[in-house]
Amino acid sequence: MSKSWIIENGRIIDPASGRDEIASLVVTQGYIAPAEEPAPADAERINARGCWIAPGLIDMHTHLREPGEEYKEDILSGARAAAAGGFTGIACMPNTTPVNDCAAITNFILDQARQAAVRVYPIGAISRNSQGELLADLGELKNAGVVAVSDDGRPVANSQLMRRALEYASDFNLPVISHCEDVFLGKGVMHEGPVATRLGLRGIPAAAEAVMVYRDIALAEWTEKPVHIAHVSTAQSLDLIRAAKARGVRVTAETAPHYFILTDEDVADYDTNAKMNPPLRSKADREAVRQALIDGTLDAIATDHAPHSTLEKDCEFDLAANGIIGLESALPLSLSLVADGIISPMRLVELLALNPAKILGLSAGTLQHGALADLTIIKADQPFIFSETDIYSKSRNTPFLGRQLPGRTVLTMVGGEVRFEKGLL
Amino acid sequence: MKKQYIFPHRHILGMEQFSREDIAHILTTAESFKEISSRSIKKVPVLRGRTIVNLFFEPSTRTRLSFEVAAKRMSADTFNINASTSSTTKGETLIDTARNISAMHPDVIVLRHSSSGASQLLSQHVHAAVINAGDGAHQHPSQSLLDLMTVQECKDRLDGLKIAIIGDITHSRVARSNIQGFKTMGSNVYVFGPSTLIPMHIEELGAVRARTFQEALEGADVVMALRIQRERLHDPLLPSLREYAQRFGLSSDPLGWAKEDAIIMHPGPVNRGVEMSPEIADSSRSVILNQVSNGVAVRMALLYLVGNA
């Protein structure tokens, strides 16, 4: 039986209800109690003065590497990293070994996740083995518990398959998440621009993303089905998404913190921790991503947490694996947007909790009474230097070590149980 | 009193690290070593007892030989390691090999590698000085320095010259090094080739992107052709070598736009009939063989400057 809590004098930020006020929040039996209800006598007190109380963050784009590459990450270590980053739920991409394209793998993941610090929502593959040829058994995957489907990392090159995926997935209310990349244009190792030319590295043009974003918008518009665009990195893609939304196309989109913090200049010393796909883009693209977070073109911030060991990263740039870890740093990096006055605290919580929950159809991302007590307490202005001791993932591949960040999570609660606490109690 | 110049670089990784003074110093040093190669006994003891490792992950007989001859003329002990990148999985091999070589305490490691940035990576993992003998499409500083030396010998200056570089700029470390090297020395560098082989933003390295062959060659003092690799046909960057030769190859016709005393260069080996016609390659304007002999002198200078630290 989970205990009761009274979280006192925090700033409750709940975009689902529009609530932003200093108040106390009561948790009983693992659920949020009504605002007027007094706390039970045995409720334990948490002093949240000076902190935000927000619904637990939801990462709709995580790579947990299990099954298959447990030396990089496993479900439990990834979930610990998530809890430390303020996340109470994470959706894990299917590009494991084997690929999560059937109920057996989904069941395995959910089984492992029973011991995990946070809720784990598996994402199934669109196509068998993510090979882009035949549809996976989406109905079976849905029954087993996947919350969405995606061939992330292996973009769907066949437009007919993508069309059929949008149609068929909608029969099971499964969101389709598209990693938009033209694989022929995408044969490079960093953003195609002046830095790539100087370093002699093969470029990935911004158009490699935009042409696929437009294809997916065209298919969503024609079939009248929803599509979600993963990790948007370019101004051109955002213009397409903005225009499509204005026409009423059911398109949603996410970006990742590195696309609004870093640029291709950060690759300058062949730093393999600045290598990811899509690649870090130009300053103009970074500005466009920030603008799209403000104006609603982007719906969510996701981590694209992609753990790799030194084996894959401590090597020549063109041979290094794509991706960086992000669960521990996503909230602190996003808080820098608030600190810089770019977005409001309310918008931040919407981008990191409410909207990802909505897109995935989860009953999460809110502090309204009756909701599961999945929440995080944030010290938004307590600057710290991001260091190895802040990393709970098995991997250390991040370009943000040593960077000063404005604040972070100090407590994460899942279903009324404290799953992470540092510097509060 | 003029302050004594001290060569400030521990590694030779690329041309962008050099000031005008650095390059002038390297070229002066190379000139003084060039004389050694014309003696009957072509050996001086300046690097006696020093160990130089030629670590080549890409086959290159010419560059390796040039470094080896340079090292031997300075009395250094040399070892050649020909590693293969095909067996390199995920690149551990470069760092592992580097650590193994480090245990032998070499003074200089000369690295040729197919990955851009490989020599910088190596320099972070060894105590020895690293000389980049070509890393991917990034840099090939000793080639650029020997080109600068050759042009200076022919023209008595570098400042104000027009240098036309023709061909595959995108995949060329020679082009990147030379754009930066010649620019630093006050030359004006023009690049020209099929649009598929001219990278975006090449202007930001300091080159002028010529729109026509004529614009590139008009009034040029130096015309440098780059090697076309056959595999570029498959990317697809070029339809055929035949069409390349017709539209972008150096023959007497387009060379009519260049200055009468313009010299012809090529980093070698030349695909005769592709990058240039055989008559041009063998003409008196071609300084391709001077480039080869200056290569040894420049590499002696570089080994001397970083090997004696």
Ligand SMILES: [Zn+2]
């Ligand atoms: Zn992806």
Ligand SMILES: [Zn+2]
């Ligand atoms: Zn991903």
